[in-house]
Amino acid sequence: MANNSGRRRRWGSVRKLPSGRFQARYPGPDGALRNAPETFETKADAEAWLVETEADMRRGDWRDPNAGAVNFLLYATAWIDERDLAPLTEELYRRLLRLHIAPTFGESDVKDITAPQVRSWRAALRKRGIKTTAAKSYRLLKSVMETAVDDELIRRNPCRVKGGGKEVAAERPHATIEQVLQLAELMGPRWQLMVFIAAFMALRPEEQAELRRRDVDLEKGVVWIRRAAPELCTGERAVGDPKSEAGKRALRIPPELLPEFERHLRWYAQEGEDGLLFVGERGAPFRRSTFGRKWRKARKKLGLDHLRFYDLRHTGNVLAAGTGASLRDLMAFMGHNSPRAALIYQHSTEEQQTKISDGISAAVVDIRTRRRRPTADETKEAREA
Template sequence: MADASLKRQPNGRYRARYRDADGQQHERRFAVKAEGQLWLDEQAAAVVTGTHVDPRAGRVTFREHAEDWRLRQHHRPATQARVETMLRLHVYPTFGDRPLSAIRPSHIEAWSKRLADSLAPATVRGLHRYLSGILQAAVRDRLLASSPMDGVRQPKRETKRGVVPLSVEEVLRLADAVPDRWRAAVLLAAGTGMRQGEVFGLTVDRVDWLRRTVRVDRQLVLVPGAPPTLAEPKTEASVRTIPLPQVVVDALAAHLAAHPAGPDGFVFTSPEGQPQRRTAFSARVWRPAVRTAGLDQYDDGQGATFHDLRHHYASLLIRFGESVKTVQARLGHASAAETLDTYSHLWPDSDDRTRDAVDSALGAAVQGSGQSTTGPAAGGLSVAR
């Protein structure tokens, strides 16, 4: 380390000074000489090992660094909007104006505790991931020597309650409760499992009327400060072709006859003919329909959501014997594990089939050898039921 020095000043304090690998000069003052020498030794070791951090770098505010990080990420438009909203609402009010070097693990733990009192555990975990990514980037950029997130525990994952799908009768009540221009959208979501953004982003050219299929390769997303726009689906696995049941084909045909697609080809639009915003749809269409259908207390008082139509579709596939891989493909899940995590409780119980399989093979063999399968066997072996 170049030009390192430790000198006593006229006031009796010690000035420690050095130049880093970039030629930048740094200094600190100490009351005790040994403390100054220890600081110089630590900085020298950091320069040699390549972990040196400019002591002034940590003065950058969290918001400045986080915005720089956010704009560098290769996120899909919908993810970009979600990250911006989550940081603005839940992170910047606490950390935005703090210098990076002033953020301590205890600050993060207190912040996490406050969030847990008002937000779902999954939301808090997502905020932890964003905060961790931002602080790790600060370490890589040599703005911090280490991340204050190290050792901070994330909220425990809540035990997932099994999805309780809407019944056919409940879906039909919702279809009857929405305005006429949205009836086909309810039947489309319930009959294909398409997500809300995929339904709102559907254009006429994605419907193959002859083969009775719909191609899902886009979704309508909201980006702050911009009109609704078409973007890639949630994941690569979300790009899929779904068979259209005849009931959905008929509903779409009737819808387009009554509400023709506009210049952009959107099947579903607002009454003004514009791409439909989810917030406006929820306030003006969906929530009133849920109340009219008597489903405002569904799911322990949470009320039915548009996403529950997707769960209904999955439950129908499972009820009629479709495999996990088929359900995964129809829903556009990234893996079969995701499908099982959500819907495994809906597949028929296999206990009886397991018993029958073993009895048909092992039971027959045991009986053929003269052993009993209903009580103690020779040699003390018994077959438990």
């Protein structure tokens, strides 16, 4: 097709459509002719677009506009399938995709998702009051679309909201030692050790669910955390490694809790070296639903409706920090990976772990002693008797 100077273009062509707008066509690297993704108001605009597209091809920056014609929901589902995710993480991703991402983008092609659409979608989620969920959903969408960029399905990630995936969580509540002791009493003798372990040793619920007799060494006063068994929404126990590599750890048992361990092992744990530490009344692994009902009833009685069982870990963290432990020792205690790579392979000393457990134990003993101490009236009555 001739250009404005009467010469035929050496690459690509421009033609006028019946609507009066102009269409640009060009040969791709495979020789097949392709239309520009949009039409142009003037012939000059169409030709300028062809010049830019040819330059992109020479630089290796060209992307096939049809490459992204892949259904987003199918692509995102495959993205999750292809990753070696922890069971709870996989469950979370599938739930976020199903409930919060797919309703907006599920029927779209990957290439058709735009930055303005992403901004509007995120804003709508936040207006519903689910800001934390909005941040998690945004991070998932951004990761999926970043892979689409790597797969050369799209040129640029449409998730470009600055800080869009940042969560600003409220300060987690934590129970006092007195409240922990009261909660343990209300939970009853079968479950009170779970409360103590969560609050005074900071174990995650899924780590407690897979503790076995062989993991408890009363002679050395140590509990080994080797495995975890998170319970999925289906009720399945997904037995595997702890949440992180740092989750595999040995923790000192606060001396004040040793009698609690001894009694629990004698009365409630499954028989055999490989027996589970915590089981229901019928001998089966405890279920989150059954335990949850007991927990909600106990916390309600104390007016602690806001306190999740997981929040007891925060109690343990606060108590451990109060012993003067270093950041590295706290991370070993909590089973967290360091934010700094240099600390990943450094381990807490046995002496410092003993200091943490002894410090927590001393605080528990102090509160228990105060609870058992007779009041002035009780002392007077005893004297008069």
